[in-house]
Amino acid sequence: MALHPSRPFRTAVMASLLWLCIGPALADVYDDVQRLIQRGEWPQAQALATRHLATRAQDPQMRLLLSRIQEGLGQSDTAMATLLELSQNYPELAEPHNNLAVLYAQAGRHDDALDALNRAIQARPDYATALENLGDLHAKLAQQAYERAAQAAPASPRPQAKAKAIGQMLQADPR
Numbered sequence: 001m002a003l004h005p006s007r008p009f010r011t012a013v014m015a016s017l018l019w020l021c022i023g024p025a026l027a028d029v030y031d032d033v034q035r036l037i038q039r040g041e042w043p044q045a046q047a048l049a050t051r052h053l054a055t056r057a058q059d060p061q062m063r064l065l066l067s068r069i070q071e072g073l074g075q076s077d078t079a080m081a082t083l084l085e086l087s088q089n090y091p092e093l094a095e096p097h098n099n100l101a102v103l104y105a106q107a108g109r110h111d112d113a114l115d116a117l118n119r120a121i122q123a124r125p126d127y128a129t130a131l132e133n134l135g136d137l138h139a140k141l142a143q144q145a146y147e148r149a150a151q152a153a154p155a156s157p158r159p160q161a162k163a164k165a166i167g168q169m170l171q172a173d174p175r
Helices: 005-038 042-055 060-072 078-089 094-107 109-122 128-153 157-171
Strands: none
Touching: 005 042, 005 060, 042 060, 060 078, 060 094, 078 094, 078 157, 094 109, 109 128, 128 157
16 A cells, blocks of 8 residues: 555645634633623523534533533522533543632632632643632631631730721722
């Protein structure tokens, strides 16, 4: 059997042409979903994401966007389930762990939030958002501890002052 030097070239050209046709279409669907999310058009975003996931069920980027849509629709438990499954399927991705931690913290599940943030940082040690969220969570927990200490010892001004200082710091966050 003789090798044909034009076939690898032809295959490469065909693959490149195919990617040029499909690649922008995939990028467009992410951009479209992102635009709908930014406009708060949650049902339309969900429909588009669901349609995309019907043919690419394991697409981590779209599943991450779907969790944002679910949260925007007020479906926090569903968003948590989506992120939990995504973080289990792709433990090397930091974003699902971080986003799951945010939802856990909002639900008052601080231990779960700490665990998820630590997994995010383990996956990507330089992930500034997760590091900042970890600091914010620790600050919130410290504030709660100082508030409990102030209730336990109302005559002591220190815990109250510390709780107030941390509260002001957390309120100064522009997010």
